[in-house]
Amino acid sequence: MKTTEMNNCIEKMRECYKFDDDKTEIILADLQSNKSNRVTVCTKDENGTEIAMTKYLNELKKPDYQKEKIK
Numbered sequence: 033m034k035t036t037e038m039n040n041c042i043e044k045m046r047e048c049y050k051f052d053d054d055k056t057e058i059i060l061a062d063l064q065s066n067k068s069n070r071v072t073v074c075t076k077d078e079n080g081t082e083i084a085m086t087k088y089l090n091e092l093k094k095p096d097y098q099k100e101k102i103k
Contacts, residue, residue, distance in 0.1 A: 055076060
């Protein structure tokens with residue numbers, strides 16, 4: 033994955049949810065397959081709810097982004 037691809041993904045996600053960089057983790061690989069075909073941003077909102085967003089790279093069949101709340 034190129035740095036520009038990663039930055040573009042993060043900015044697209046930021047349009048969906050304005051996360052605080054200091055309270056956010058970024059995962060650059062699929063932990064199950066160990067491929068670097070996605071960017072996942074994990075953060076918590078002001079109520080403590082965990083939010084994870086994933087954007088896939090170079091895969092036209094995958095959704096542009098996926099947003100889910102984790103309890």
